[in-house]
Amino acid sequence: MPYIAATDADRAAMLERIGAADVEELFSDIPSSARFPVLDLPPPLSEMEAMREIEALAARNLSASSSAWFLGAGAYYHFIPAVVPAIASRGEFLSAYTPYQPEVSQGTLQAIFEYQSMAAALLGMDVVNASHYDGATALAEALLMAYNAAGGAGTRDRVVLCADIHPEYKEVIRSYLSAYSARVDEIDLPPEGAAALADASTFCVVAPYPGFSGAIGDLAAAAAATHAAGALLVVQADPIMCGLLKSPGELGADIVAAEGQALGNPMCFGGPFLGMMGAKAGLVRKLPGRLVGQAKDAAGRRGFVLTLTAREQHIRREKAVSNICSNQGLAMLQACVYLAAMGRSGLRAVAELCWNKSHYAASLIAGIPGFAVRADRFFKEFLVETPIPAEDLAAKLSRRGVVPGLPLSRYYPERKRELLVCVTEMCTKGQIELLAASLEEASR
């Protein structure tokens, strides 16, 4: 077997040293009636056979790289520079673990520190942690953090949640909050309207930037109303948009959660993604997840360490702010390399391409008889009313290699004639025009 070095001679020598007659003897604590069961697994394959099988399976999926791709809705087809996978696939990063021993983990630790710094600048936060599982769990944990910071078991037990948030994120929030005495009040208004309903029982307002529909609300007004009610503003943000538009922090957010997949991570059927979470300075000790800080050794040399660990599960046990342990280290590294590769002008250029191309697409679709674009201010995504069921359009076009967007009926069965269209820098003018022509033709 290629992954086990021990030869028969090694085994014999080791058993002799241990003083055991055979390997089975080492398992004598295990109830004999249950020991060494028969497992019904397919017979082992060689490496080439396994690759052949996995290639055949992979070929039975529709790949964005071979289509005109306009589907987003929480997983985004963005450009990934070649340097990102080249760096992230280095064994020294890939096969290391959590940097528990800082002297032999400075590579990982410094990369996390650099990510924290760039992500904090991007989101307008004072501190960003080393990652959560994805945007949805980051948002759910941001709510728990706000609950612990501003509410707890005391007087404030209400969340004002804008309805225009990814439906799966709302489900994850429900799972995470199921054991807490927090009430989630879902309000179908833009952020500024929803925040106006915050009251003395509200511990946080949750506002998207932009919404699931792509709509950009007035975050500054939402922040003012939230703070007037004595609550915290939790913002769920698109990090690509933050490259061009004002950051949530600048607009008054106290805590920001974001899905960082778009920053250098492939869509990969929905995971692994990157949960980003940041907070204003006053909340740092309530922040879950790992944090890296700068430190010095006895000789005065700069180094980096995991810090403020007293917040974490292995120290505080049942009083910890979260049970998170393993996070999305490699996805974070990919985001770190991506942000550094894009740099000051590159991220802005990507966001501008998304802005211009999505508005161009919206203008073309708005001109097709029977279609209407239901969006005012939006980023990258917009809702389209379709003359025939959007699911039919999506199926028909996808088979021809044009994936037009998400039929909203997937999440809201009654919303049959709505399509959520996403346009990133990956879509060419020709593909956008093909989308418009295909929609028109398929709806006839």
Next chain:
Amino acid sequence: MNLKAEPLLFELSSPGRRCASLPSCDVPPTPLPEELARAGLDLPELDELGLVRHFTRLSQKNFSIDTEFYPLGSCTMKYNPKVDEQAASLPGWRNIHPLAGEEFSQGALELIHSLQKWMCEIGGFAAGSLQPAAGAQGELAGVLIIRAYHSARADGRRRVVLVPDSAHGTNPATCSMAGFATKTLPSDAEGGVDMNALRAALDGASGAEVAGIMITNPNTLGLFDPNIEEISRLVHEAGGLVYGDGANMNALAGVLKPASVGIDVMHYNLHKTFSTPHGGGGPGAGFVGARADLADFLPGPIAVRADGAYRLAMPARSIGRMKAFYGNFGILVRAYVYLRMLGAPGLRRVAETAVLNANYLKALIEGAYRIKYPRRCMHEFVAQGDLAEGIHTLDVAKRLIDYGFHPPTIYFPLIVPEALMIEPTETEAKETLDEFAAVLLKIAEEARTEPSLLTSAPATTPVGRLDEVSAARNPTLCYRG
């Protein structure tokens, strides 16, 4: 190891340098409303070579499995096969969208379906879900299932979860997140659960409040609790459920189906037992398996097969989604390839060799290091590092670094003072174990003859011991120009 100080990205930045190569805009532009635009964004500016050198040099400041022995206890730092990476990087996995529709995702759904089935078979579970993004999330899912089970039976009094003091560190925080109180059970002289304490906790009125037990077996001492069947029976009799923390599954896959000794719900970590890379702290992936009458509570969606096609379904009374979409899918691809190459005989060989390696290493060092529970171990064991007056486990760990070994897990489990928790895994050769043991013996000798070699270690790394206290007191968490 690269010893030279590496500047931060920001310190390498030079205005006007670019790495990104992006197309020019090919559509008519739409003006951005001025009040929306941000003034600037302080990201570094580097050219591509500058960036590649920076990150390559950083990588050379890490110990990793590919470069060093990494016997971190309870983390199962086994070799991560390269074919798994190659498989996961196929465009048919990287560039596929979770909402493309079932018709366009049959390969991905079949992969999830097969892996669910195999994971169930390995543990003896009736059903399972690959939703959890990590072990800790698998735990949370499992405990939420226990909560849902009692709620469905209108048995809301059960607010207490028993957690042996040899369990994994995340367990108490997980219980809190699921709304349970934790009651700690002590260990007996053999390192197993103290059966009298268990009986007392399950007795009468206090037993009626017990929702279940979270048991790690083999536990964090590396010992298999031979009373497991009796523990399960007692907890079941008191109306509770038995949760298995499967972080130590590397000792059991192919050796024991945990369900067959009364485990009702369990998670395993794909990034431990099933060889997916740890990535400097993740991403992991978790599987959570359950007995038949708990299947409806599993987190979803899960993959099912109907009418010759694969689709996604939410279990009838699911605890809900644990994350968006369907787990850390890219990690599942890696675990699939690993399992496909091992099969049942390979899995058993893995567990046998992991246990053999651990017992061999223990035999080599037990003369020089105290071992609080000296009986046969499973895939790991716990030694103690207080070798001499004034010498602590931390010193042993740091001195190991000078000899080119990543230290074991230290100061865990908490029930062993000065713990050194050592897990060699099955992928290490006998020569590596011999060399590591020889170094441990040498360090034990140094502790007596030249203790400053330990207390001043490491001397061979880019930085020495860092002042963590000052770093936490006045934290610098971002670059400030």
